[in-house]
Amino acid sequence: MINKNIKEAIDNYKSCENTNCKCHEDVINHDLSPFKDGITKEQFDIAVTKGTKYQIIDRKVYRQKDCHFPSRCAGVEHYLVALAPKLPNMELVINTRDWPQINRAWGHQKVPVLSFSKTKDYYDIMYPAWSFWEGGPAISLYPTGIGRWDKHRLSISEAAEKWPWNEKKSQVFFRGSRTSEERDALILLSRSRPELVDAQYTKNQAWKSDADTLYAPPASEVSFEEHCKYKYLFNYRGVAASFRFKHLFLCKSLVFHVGNDWLEFFYPSLKPWVHYIPISPKANQEEIIKYIEYFQQNDSLATEIADRGFQQIWDNLTVKDVKCYWRKLLKNYAKLLKYEVKKDIDLIKV
Ligand code: UDP
The missing domain is CATH 3.40.50.2000 (Glycogen Phosphorylase B;)
Structure with missing residues (x-):
């Protein structure tokens, strides 16, 4: 049985195209597909209650002042700041909790929240976890937290x-x-x-x-x-x-x-x-x-x-792939916003 499973899986396996993070592209398409008709301001305002608000305006990154897990936000911001010079204006909600937020089965309204991990039951949009850079759990061997995938x-x-x-x-x-x-x-x-x-x-x-x-x-x-x-x-x-x-x-x-x-996305x-x-x-x-x-x-x-x-x-799953995934995700997400994003003066620059 095990032998048969392996043989069948290998016979049916087609390796993915190893350029431009294409191996992970379907995940972006899948996670954004519930929002294919666009994201309204009303949906975004509900999403904001589920995570940390970020804006990218004129190639700079801004965040709401409090962040529940500062080192997790820092792990996320490492990528956002690096990519912002080539990104359009947008606003997004990034959930840095361990668990996802928007559950279909529990009747939650479909709103866009980015989370690092989910099951099929969730509308959350997966992003590469903070710990690719920093903010993973701190254990005695990694006292500042697991990070630095590179x-x-x-x-x-x-x-x-x-x-x-x-x-x-x-x-x-x-x-x-x-x-x-x-x-x-x-x-x-x-x-x-x-x-x-x-x-x-x-x-x-x-x-x-x-x-x-x-x-x-x-x-x-x-x-x-x-x-x-x-x-x-x-x-x-x-x-x-x-x-x-x-x-x-x-x-x-x-x-x-x-x-x-x-x-997770990969x-x-x-x-x-x-x-x-x-x-x-x-x-x-x-x-x-x-x-x-x-x-x-x-x-x-x-x-x-x-x-x-x-x-x-x-x-x-190179550092380049992680960055490429973030870039594609954010560019495709920004295209779905149906309203003009206005700078929120309560946010701080990161
Ligand atoms: N970990 C480790 N060595 C250990 C125990 C844990 O490297 O002896 C890592 C583990 O691989 C994971 C993180 O620490 O990435 C947290 O592990 P734990 O089992 O506590 O929680 P998990 O995140 O897996 O639910």
Whole structure:
């Protein structure tokens, strides 16, 4: 079955065009399509209550004074300021919370809010997360917050060179906090089969007692580079998509991605069985073991998928791609505004 899934996926796979961030273009078209008849001032005024207001006027960027998460706003502004000299006037609402805002199923009115992550149930328009530059969660290893994707691309891919496939441990590895209970099955499996899986919960800011790490003391945090020592790396959703996903591919290890609901803008460019192994969030410990053992026994298949996953991220999630995505998104968004944007004097220049 696994073999058949891989064969079918590879037979049907067409690689995307690797120029001008084309691999991600469909996501922009898809997310803006609910607004194809244009965005009115009334819609924008409702959206403003859901995030931080920005304007780009005469090639300069302005923001409402308060920003709920200053380092997240700074991570976003890094791109806006760099791109503003070539952008038309516009105003937009950027949500820097962990979760999206405009849910179809809950009957929310369709208004334009930019969010870093969402599921299909949301009208939110995905933008590249702040943490490509700065403002990701601060953990002991990254005390100022996870960011600088440009630097991580280099340092993690260098670590991958130090740990070529044949020298990696034939074991699953996961470190992270309990931001979603979906992670529990793997943590419990690690306790019963430690030779197969090394998966442990770390503390996050919400940690109060060992109950929050599933009744075990919190494990020490482990850098992305250290993940490269292992053949099999698991990714899970957290509150929304986890920033972990893109980093895991750079190790040239085989990525197991649990669940497919929570997205960031680049997820659709990665294909199940071609670049990673999809796992159901409902998979029990036995099913997880079945997958791991399959790839232990089919080592060359595992390394082929790992290499393709690495290459997809290496080639199509460059700093240039992130900037290109922002540029296309903002240009296309600006075309939809049905009214003339007037400078809001309450905003501050960034
Ligand atoms: N992280 C890490 N090493 C660790 C624990 C976490 O690099 O030992 C990173 C992890 O990859 C993610 C971020 O810190 O990008 C937050 O991880 P956590 O599991 O706490 O939350 P998530 O954002 O995945 O829900």
